[in-house]
Amino acid sequence: MTTNLKNISRQALWHNNPALVQLLGLCPLLAVSSSVVNALGLALATTMVLVFSNLMVSLIRHQITDAIRLPVFVLIIAGFVTCVELLLQAFAYPLYLSIGIFIPLIVTNCAILGRAVSFAAKNPPLISAFDGLMTGLGFGLVLLALGAIRELIGTGAVFANMELLLPFAGNWELTVLPGYPGFLLALLPPGAFLLMGLLLAIKNLISSARPQSEQATEAAVQSINNN
Amino acid sequence: MAVKKIKLPKNYQVLSTSMIMLWVLVACIPGLIALTVFFGWGTLINIVWLGLWALVFEALVLVLRKRNLAFYLKDYSALVTAVLLGLCIPPSSPWWLGVTGMFFAIVIAKHLYGGLGQNLFNPAMVAYAVLLIAFPIEMTNWVIPLGVEHDIDAFTGATALDLFRNERGGMLIHEFWSQTSAFGTFSGIGWEWVNAGFLLGGLLLLYKRIIAWQIPLAMLSSLVLLSALFYDGGSSVSGGSPLMHLFGGGTMLCAFFIATDPVTASTTPRGRLIYGALIGIVTYVIRVWGAYPDGIAFAVLLGNFAAPLIDHYTQPRPSSDA
Numbered sequence: 001m002t003t004n005l006k007n008i009s010r011q012a013l014w015h016n017n018p019a020l021v022q023l024l025g026l027c028p029l030l031a032v033s034s035s036v037v038n039a040l041g042l043a044l045a046t047t048m049v050l051v052f053s054n055l056m057v058s059l060i061r062h063q064i065t066d067a068i069r070l071p072v073f074v075l076i077i078a079g080f081v082t083c084v085e086l087l088l089q090a091f092a093y094p095l096y097l098s099i100g101i102f103i104p105l106i107v108t109n110c111a112i113l114g115r116a117v118s119f120a121a122k123n124p125p126l127i128s129a130f131d132g133l134m135t136g137l138g139f140g141l142v143l144l145a146l147g148a149i150r151e152l153i154g155t156g157a158v159f160a161n162m163e164l165l166l167p168f169a170g171n172w173e174l175t176v177l178p179g180y181p182g183f184l185l186a187l188l189p190p191g192a193f194l195l196m197g198l199l200l201a202i203k204n205l206i207s208s209a210r211p212q213s214e215q216a217t218e219a220a221v222q223s224i225n226n227n
Numbered sequence: 228m229a230v231k232k233i234k235l236p237k238n239y240q241v242l243s244t245s246m247i248m249l250w251v252l253v254a255c256i257p258g259l260i261a262l263t264v265f266f267g268w269g270t271l272i273n274i275v276w277l278g279l280w281a282l283v284f285e286a287l288v289l290v291l292r293k294r295n296l297a298f299y300l301k302d303y304s305a306l307v308t309a310v311l312l313g314l315c316i317p318p319s320s321p322w323w324l325g326v327t328g329m330f331f332a333i334v335i336a337k338h339l340y341g342g343l344g345q346n347l348f349n350p351a352m353v354a355y356a357v358l359l360i361a362f363p364i365e366m367t368n369w370v371i372p373l374g375v376e377h378d379i380d381a382f383t384g385a386t387a388l389d390l391f392r393n394e395r396g397g398m399l400i401h402e403f404w405s406q407t408s409a410f411g412t413f414s415g416i417g418w419e420w421v422n423a424g425f426l427l428g429g430l431l432l433l434y435k436r437i438i439a440w441q442i443p444l445a446m447l448s449s450l451v452l453l454s455a456l457f458y459d460g461g462s463s464v465s466g467g468s469p470l471m472h473l474f475g476g477g478t479m480l481c482a483f484f485i486a487t488d489p490v491t492a493s494t495t496p497r498g499r500l501i502y503g504a505l506i507g508i509v510t511y512v513i514r515v516w517g518a519y520p521d522g523i524a525f526a527v528l529l530g531n532f533a534a535p536l537i538d539h540y541t542q543p544r545p546s547s548d549a
Contacts, residue, residue: 181323185361194335 005130012134019142020203024111028102029143030192034154037161039147040140041095044165045084045103047136050112053077054132057120064121073116078107095164111139142199149195154187156180242437244343248303250437251484254428255310258480261424262314265372265417269318274310277325281309284333292338304343308332311351314480315524316358318370319383324362328354348531349491355524367520372417375408387415388476389520391467400461400468413468414475422479429483438487441496445503446482446510447473453511466515476521481510485523491531498534498541505537506530 018024025046032042056076064072085103088096096103106112115135120128151158156177163170185191242250262270285305289296312328336353340346359366368383385393387409395403404410413419432438450472457466472478477485486492486506493502506526513522 181362183327183361184363185357188360190357190360 004127008127008131009134012131012138013141014138017138017142017203018111018114018135019139020200022111022114024114025109025139026196028105028109029139029146030189030196032099032102033143033146033150033192034187035151035161036144036147036159037095037164038099039143040162041088041092041099041165042102042106043136043140043143045081045088046106046109046112046143047133047140048084049077049080049106050115050132050136050139051129052080052083052132053112054115054120055125055129056080057116058123058125058128061121069117069121070113073113073121074107077112077116081106092165098164111135146192146195146199149199150186150191152176153183153195154185154191155182244302244304247437247489248307250432250435251307252303252310254431255314255425255484257427258314258421258424261417261420262318265374265420266318266370269320269370270314273316273318273320273325274313276322277309277313277329278306280326280329281305281333284329288334288338292342294342299343302343305333305337308337308350308354311480311484312354315351315355315477317366317368317383319368320365324358324365327361328358331357344490346490347535349485349488349527352485352524352527352531356528359519359524372409372415374411374416386476386520387418388514391471392514392520395463397463399463400465413470413473418476419474422474425479425483429479432483432487438483438489439492439496439499441499442487442492442503442506443482445500446486446507447478449504449507450478450511453508457515466511472511472514476514477523478510481506481523481527485527486530491527491534493530493534493537493541495538495541495543497543498537501537501541502530502534505533 012018016022019026019029028042028046032038053073053076057073060072081104084106085096088103115132119131123131148158151160157173157175157180159172159174162172183191186195259270259274282300282305285300286296289299309329309332312332313325316324316328332350332354336348336350337343337346340348367385367389369386369389371384390407390409391403394407398406409415411417411419414422429438429443433440433443451469454466454469454472458468459465461468467475482503486503493499506523506529509526509529510522513519513525519525
């Protein structure tokens with residue numbers, strides 16, 4: 001069981017990361033990562049939807065026939081997206097205004113439907129929910145990294161306007177480079193594409209530095225030790 | 228299969244990359260002199276500063292890519308990129324503008340695509356577009372040329388094309404030209420001479436057969452054709468005279484030095500005509516109906532996008548009669 005959970009986490013966070021390896025959900029990833037607070041908002045929303053949709057899909061997996069599974073899954077995902085949207089409107093309205101359209105668009109994020117079809121429809125509920133959490137984290141961490149890099153290069157500061165999401169974090173803004181003239185490109189869509197490309201390159205560089213066989217052996221040794 | 232015999236021109240010779248690049252650098256000199264006379268030493272300082280950073284970034288990437296340092300540095304291509312960008316950015320630009328520009332030109336636009344010969348887009352124009360989008364204020368503030376009346380304290384201001392675009396306010400062309408002192412005989416004061424200088428250098432490159440004649444010819448003629456069509460007798464909605472467009476902004480620099488980059492341009496004879504015409508049309512469209520006073524960088528990048536497709540459809544076919 002622990003090996004299984006560990007394997008799910010490793011796959012979702014690194015080897016099969018939805019954003020860095022599968023390149024799913026690029027539209028919200030590139031569009032919303034202009035600042036840390038936007039990225040965090042979308043990361044949390046996506047993770048929440050993933051956990052609950054995976055759980056629900058897994059619970060009803062024996063009742064759904066293959067012919068109608070896709071519309072049903074999309075309906076379930078859309079239901080949870082609506083919940084998240086209402087929650088954001090209720091508790092973080094300014095943030096909702098700033099990432100607005102990308103919340104309903106979570107429905108179309110292929111990473112979520114992908115997990116529902118390829119994992120939750122075949123596995124028991126709890127482990128599916130865990131898979132949803134890890135996939136959401138894998139997506140969210142990349143989103144946060146891209147958001148932090150873009151905000152830093154674009155404005156010279158990070159964590160600006162965090163109070164939009166976290167009321168206690170109003171003074172978190174960290175000016176890394178005082179007097180920085182700003183680099184507008186990083187905040188614009190082309191900057192998102194460029195920096196995402198560089199993140200992919202870094203990921204591939206690290207992966208190729210550690211050959212697959214070595215990683216597999218390491219994983220095997222670790223699982224033996226843990227048992 | 229019958230293959231059409233191609234006669235080589237009499238003074239045909241294969242030049243090495245470094246010789247081509249050196250000739251391009253030499254051909255820049257007349258335009259550079261004109262820029263220095265009208266706009267001061269800024270451009271010259273830019274070129275030295277950018278050239279320095281071009282070599283630094285080039286060497287850095289070559290070391291990272293484990294390539295032969297001396298071999299690649301000696302082809303002077305990084306220097307040509309630096310000079311072309313140095314001629315395009317305002318003479319008064321701050322020091323970090325050039326550094327950022329060269330980083331994008333050499334590291335992103337050239338080496339991340341695989342180095343010289345592999346890059347899809349003209350490095351100097353990628354850098355120019357990046358800088359224009361990221362630093363619009365610094366990039367549009369040109370030095371006021373010699374011979375234009377201005378406040379005693381003012382050092383920089385809008386270029387002639389910029390004024391033409393934004394300050395005309397529905398005047399007839401001759402009214403507008405008589406009211407602002409920024410215009411000379413054909414086009415903006417200073418700019419006429421800068422473009423004449425690049426035309427001279429371009430003719431040298433043509434004479435040396437370093438660049439293909441189809442690209443400048445097609446670009447300049449499409450620009451002239453469009454501006455003649457929409458000249459409208461100098462009315463209040465006129466797009467400006469053909470001469471203003473030919474000798475304004477970066478027209479000549481683009482036609483002979485930038486659009487003709489052998490790596491990123493179309494490579495077939497008919498393709499070059501289409502490619503050049505496309506750049507001329509887009510330049511005019513951006514200048515007259517677009518959001519920027521000059522459009523050469525975006526026009527060249529769009530041309531670069533289209534070049535592989537143009538090449539695909541214009542491959543010379545073996546003729547049946549030979």
